[in-house]
Amino acid sequence: MRGHFATVSSDLLNWEQLRQHIALFCNEQQISQEVMLQLQLVCEEWFTNIITHGYQKLSKEKQTSSEIHFQITYSRADKEILIYFIDYAPAFDPLQQEMPNVALSAEEREIGGLGIYLIKELMDCCTYQRIDESNHLKIYKKISE
Numbered sequence: 001m002r003g004h005f006a007t008v009s010s011d012l013l014n015w016e017q018l019r020q021h022i023a024l025f026c027n028e029q030q031i032s033q034e035v036m037l038q039l040q041l042v043c044e045e046w047f048t049n050i051i052t053h054g055y056q057k058l059s060k061e062k063q064t065s066s067e068i069h070f071q072i073t074y075s076r077a078d079k080e081i082l083i084y085f086i087d088y089a090p091a092f093d094p095l096q097q098e099m100p101n102v103a104l105s106a107e108e109r110e111i112g113g114l115g116i117y118l119i120k121e122l123m124d125c126c127t128y129q130r131i132d133e134s135n136h137l138k139i140y141k142k143i144s145e
Contacts, residue, residue, distance in 0.1 A: 088133060
């Protein structure tokens, strides 16, 4: 099982670095452009959520020293991609959040929740754990070769 690993500070400017890791990984593993774009979209959503909703709740001093750990791997035996995020923001389990009513128009719908909805819709499985003051989100995507 091969993968890409990265640790970045909690700055939205670091999204480009993670996006490139995903693109390089997908190229190396010969994963389709369509799947790569889905992976980049859900990772951008979660990365942005960590920073804008998680780390912004911390004091400025803690924000500057906060890190996000990112890992993406592919198991050919299981035909499955695993994306793993670890952050040290306040506890937040996205899987416990109420899903937005997407049948409503944008004007009628409450703000928020669409990123998590998107992740659940595009990926096959998500798991969350709070371990030692850190959030652990695993996102799985089955692919056909």
